Amino acid sequence: MQSENARLVHLCLGGDTGAFGRLVDLYQGAVYATAYYYVGRHGAAEDIAQESFLQAYKSLRRLKDPNSFGPWIREITSRTAVNWLRRNGSRLQSEAPLPFERTIYLEDARQGPDTALERVERFDRVLKAIEALPERYRPIVVLRYLQELSYKEISDFTGESVHEVRGILQRASRQLRDELIDMKNHGSEGQSQWPPAQK
């Protein structure tokens, strides 16, 4: 993968835009998921992903080690996303701002208010569970669960070893399981773990 990256970067520098298209194919999932991790909106994340690829292309000559294309474009994506948040006046409290409010999409609403509300509620609780994770785990969890990236793909994009990615996802999943499992019982099996409301 790494020598393939170096080859593609070399071709791009020679003006081969097809080679850059191949890099987009390889990294679009990771770049999009990273943008989403910052802004939490599908449309905005897609814009940021495109903008990040353009920035990468323009500054490709400054990439010192073509084998590190993954961590390098990850850095560009984070910077682009942070700038987007600044421009759009969104609050940016720390380096790890997961998105926190969610409106009901039209297609959700068409399925009836109950389904839509359930979906929004489920989404909010999943995000809260991710938010409760240590900061270092969150982007990796989003890469895995939003885009279903393999450990190797995550490792290639983040620069962490595959072994470390596996460890992080194992520890994160244990915490996520503890946070989420009651909700599943509550949601799909109808066995509420919540005490009945008192009058």
Add this chain to the structure above:
Amino acid sequence: MASCTKIANGIQAYLDKELGHSERLILEEHIAQCPECAEALRAHHTASALLFEALAPDRLNHSLRQAVLDQLPVMDKPLDDIDAINWRAKHPHGWTERTARLVPAAAIVLLVVLTIILRFSYPEGAWTTAVAPERSETVGIVAFVSGSIYRTPGDQAQRLTTTLRSFVRTGDLFETGSDSSLMLSLRGESTIKAGGDTLLKVNDNRRLSIDAGRLWADVGKDGNLFKVVTPAGLITVLGTAFSVEVANDLTTVTVERGEVQVECGEHLFRLGVNQQVRVYVDGTAEGPFEVEAVKVHAWAHEINAAPQIQEVFAEAASRQENMTELSGKAAFVIDTVRDGRALQVDVIRIAWSNEPGFGSYCAYEVSVSDGRGDLVHSARLNGAVFSEPGITSYDVVLKEPIRNKRTLYVRLIPDLSTGDRALSGLEVKARVTIRP
């Protein structure tokens, strides 16, 4: 049968289809016989499914390729830098074929003549190699020692005895003898105390590793996380006082103030004041327990810094920073003294390693000064010199040989306005004349 802990550490990778064949078989065999692990697997599966399901509506399901390619500008051609043009102008390759054929023969003749001349002009020539600058950085000072304490610098294999007020550098490994104790003051207002029989490595002022023994740390807040690597896992800290004790397979972490995060196997603990966990190298853990941290740390509170140690360090550090600024990264020291006499230097050779990469090399300013800092020679090396294939050294011939200078400082200062690539593997040698 594999232990439940080992199985628990592989559950998520199993669900994610990231386990190797044999690991998968072991896990499946275990799950078939162990109802608890089977239940854990089901719970992980349910949680994973929920995560995928909740995030699915926002997944990127189409390719961005065309949208990106439609916006790409034309890739800039690399600019031919002026230095390269000048270099080529001065070294034209307008050889005729006939002249070119004579080159090998002429080179041999020239080489023989030069060898003869050099042999007689320089009865005993030798190259003396410059000492490369140290790469490690000073990050603290030894604030207290008692008993026998040894330090092995990161770039040497030699074990040295540590004394009070000696500097702590990145990569230093400290070993304390039985009944010995040590205190380090690190940059960022962190204090580290180590008990007897301790092996402690200072990776930098915010990262330590401990392989045996015990340490107590009071970590100053500087916005960066403080990390301690132990045989059983990673401890992450942000402004706090805590201790780590490593005894064989067991690592014990106790918090006295603030909050500490401990990662070990599949466990993740966040410890508060007066809490303790015990983690083992096989990934198992016990705790958190409530303890009286001050009592647990009684040994550490008996260690106190020598007076005014912070002031000594602050002053020394500022002196060193100034020095670093002056000497730069590529400063080389040449010792010209042999048998008590300073030898005459007439050529300074700059050598580098030619590594594959992109971009054009920048020009370098070479300055040679004597032990008092007075400039004795300066030159500018064109960036294009370094791009010539097969060439990995350049001789700076001095107009006047340098005599009677016991020490020479050679500085190589990159001029980054002329190129975006710096040299790697730099070496500096001086050609000296040894007169009988």
